[in-house]
Amino acid sequence: xxxxxxxxxxxxxxxxxxxxxxxxxxxxxxxxxxxxxxxxxxxxxxxxxxxxxxxxxxxxxxxxxxxxxxxxxxxxxxxxxxxxxxxxxxxxxxxxxxxxxxxxxxxxxxxxxxxxxxxxxxxxxxxxxxxxxxxxxxxxxxxxxxxxxxxxxxxxxxxxxxxxxxxxxxxxxxxxxxxx
Amino acid sequence: xxxxxxxxxxxxxxxxxxxxxxxxxxxxxxxxxxxxxxxxxxxxxxxxxxxxxxxxxxxxxxxxxxxxxxxxxxxxxxxxxxxxxxxxxxxxxxxxxxxxxxxxxxxxxxxxxxxxxxxxxxxxxxxxxxxxxxxxxxxxxxxxxxxxxxxxxxxxxxxxxxxxxxxxxxxxxxxxxxxxxxxxxxxxxxxxxxxxxxxxxxxxxxxxxxxxxxxxxxxxxxxxxxxxxxxxxxxxxxxxxxxxxxxxxxxxxxxxxxxxxxxxxxxxxxxxxxxxxxxxxxxxxxxxxxxxxxxxxxxxxxxxxxxxxxxxxxxxxxxxxxxxxxxxxxxxxxxxxxxxxxxxxxxxxxxx
Numbered sequence: 001x002x003x004x005x006x007x008x009x010x011x012x013x014x015x016x017x018x019x020x021x022x023x024x025x026x027x028x029x030x031x032x033x034x035x036x037x038x039x040x041x042x043x044x045x046x047x048x049x050x051x052x053x054x055x056x057x058x059x060x061x062x063x064x065x066x067x068x069x070x071x072x073x074x075x076x077x078x079x080x081x082x083x084x085x086x087x088x089x090x091x092x093x094x095x096x097x098x099x100x101x102x103x104x105x106x107x108x109x110x111x112x113x114x115x116x117x118x119x120x121x122x123x124x125x126x127x128x129x130x131x132x133x134x135x136x137x138x139x140x141x142x143x144x145x146x147x148x149x150x151x152x153x154x155x156x157x158x159x160x161x162x163x164x165x166x167x168x169x170x171x172x173x174x175x176x177x178x179x180x
Numbered sequence: 181x182x183x184x185x186x187x188x189x190x191x192x193x194x195x196x197x198x199x200x201x202x203x204x205x206x207x208x209x210x211x212x213x214x215x216x217x218x219x220x221x222x223x224x225x226x227x228x229x230x231x232x233x234x235x236x237x238x239x240x241x242x243x244x245x246x247x248x249x250x251x252x253x254x255x256x257x258x259x260x261x262x263x264x265x266x267x268x269x270x271x272x273x274x275x276x277x278x279x280x281x282x283x284x285x286x287x288x289x290x291x292x293x294x295x296x297x298x299x300x301x302x303x304x305x306x307x308x309x310x311x312x313x314x315x316x317x318x319x320x321x322x323x324x325x326x327x328x329x330x331x332x333x334x335x336x337x338x339x340x341x342x343x344x345x346x347x348x349x350x351x352x353x354x355x356x357x358x359x360x361x362x363x364x365x366x367x368x369x370x371x372x373x374x375x376x377x378x379x380x381x382x383x384x385x386x387x388x389x390x391x392x393x394x395x396x397x398x399x400x401x402x403x404x405x406x407x408x409x410x411x412x413x414x415x416x417x418x419x420x421x422x423x424x425x426x427x428x429x430x431x432x433x434x435x436x437x438x439x440x441x442x443x444x445x446x447x448x449x450x451x452x453x454x455x456x457x458x459x460x461x462x463x464x465x466x467x468x469x470x471x472x473x474x475x476x477x478x479x480x481x482x483x484x485x486x487x488x489x490x491x492x493x494x495x496x497x498x499x500x501x502x503x504x505x506x507x508x509x510x511x512x513x514x515x516x517x518x519x520x521x522x523x524x525x526x527x528x529x530x531x532x
Contacts, residue, residue, distance in 0.1 A: 062246020128257035134241040159199040
């Protein structure tokens with residue numbers, strides 16, 4: 001094990017694993033039809049680990065809940081006989097956790113600041129769409145309801161927002177983080 | 181393989197398309213869109229480069245999840261508006277923090293893993309042949325109802341202010357009906373009427389047998405002549421979720437109703453495309469998965485292809501898109517053998 005690996009392992013045990021039980025319970029109560037809970041939780045852990053390894057994450061707990069919900073909604077879409085139920089919005093209280101709230105120092109990391117500023121630089125509608133989808137983890141449909149606009153507009157504004165953000169990345173050197 | 185996209189070239193048209201696809205993927209692609217997406221990817225290697233960057237960029241923002249969850253945990257679309265408390269504070273700390281070195285050893289998002297970097301696009305030599313595959317098609321009607329047509333199925337629609345009538349001329353189709361109690365949705369199949377209000381069901385006409393399966397809601401089946409406006413048909417026996425009614429063309433006055441288990445429903449309705457997610461899966465297994473759900477069978481002509489591993493998502497019916505991708509991005513050549521077999525061969529000239 002390299003020092004980096006053990007550091008990552010410790011972070012996982014300290015910051016991620018404590019949320020597992022609650023995440024599973026939440027998943028089972030909100031998405032009873034969404035396939036194998038183990039698979040979903042495993043996939044969310046994997047993504048969080050990859051994200052954490054390549055840069056900071058504001059709030060591991062919120063990341064887990066948001067990613068897991070995206071995965072669950074995706075699965076429901078692909079199960080042919082069960083239309084996604086009208087799932088309640090992501091309750092901010094369920095992803096909030098005072099004990100493990102994001103330390104100020106994390107939100108101040110340069111990469112996160114770049115992401116925040118990219119969103120801040122957007123026109124109003126694009127900014128609202130990106131904020132609701134990414135920071136609060138609402139689905140595109142829920143963003144539409146929340147903002148009182150059509151799902152089509154959400155998709156269009158999100159697309160414009162993303163293009164402008166990539167443009168922002170390009171001008172501020174953030175694309176250097178991308179590798180394939 | 182490491183390829184930094186520092187120099188990701190600017191191309192407004194491609195980037196607009198890449199951003200649009202990213203948002204569609206985020207909300208979930210329909211089977212039709214999945215075909216169009218595969219097509220778009222195969223058209224130009226720059227499309228793959230662009231979508232990789234855009235999907236990565238989109239996912240990067242997930243790092244901000246839960247940015248504000250503690251003090252007033254209320255959803256605020258203007259959390260990052262200029263002049264907002266959060267925005268002012270973030271300006272204050274501008275530039276105070278040095279970038280931390282990134283552990284870049286793991287690719288954040290790998291769309292297609294390929295052990296060899298030789299991504300040599302080849303022209304679509306056998307493209308016309310592949311288009312011979314009859315496709316599962318989707319028809320969206322004005323009222324929001326959706327008809328999924330199995331290969332070779334034919335329907336005709338006749339909408340009037342009182343009725344939504346659809347005739348299944350031949351084959352098999354799945355109907356997802358938009359709710360409108362004042363305007364019944366009636367599928368006529370060989371003189372038999374299948375009526376629904378808001379529901380999903382499957383109708384198949386093969387040889388002399390009509391087969392109706394209800395996936396959602398309630399439908400009635402009636403062998404009477406075409407319904408008159410305003411006439412109700414609810415006195416007919418009703419079929420519920422999981423029910424299957426089978427009748428013979430010569431004697432449509434009676435039909436047998438059975439109840440299907442969930443797995444039987446899955447099997448019966450399995451022709452409808454579903455998403456197959458592959459994560460570092462051997463080519464041999466991917467081909468086997470396609471062959472289970474399609475009439476057209478894929479064959480790997482060179483044993484060397486079997487061990488190639490791919491991470492990719494495909495709709496089960498998208499043989500065409502899959503074959504095109506193999507040709508355009510993985511130096512393979514597709515050859516038809518007869519009308520229902522495609523052989524994939526290594527066309528890289530031994531450089532694989």
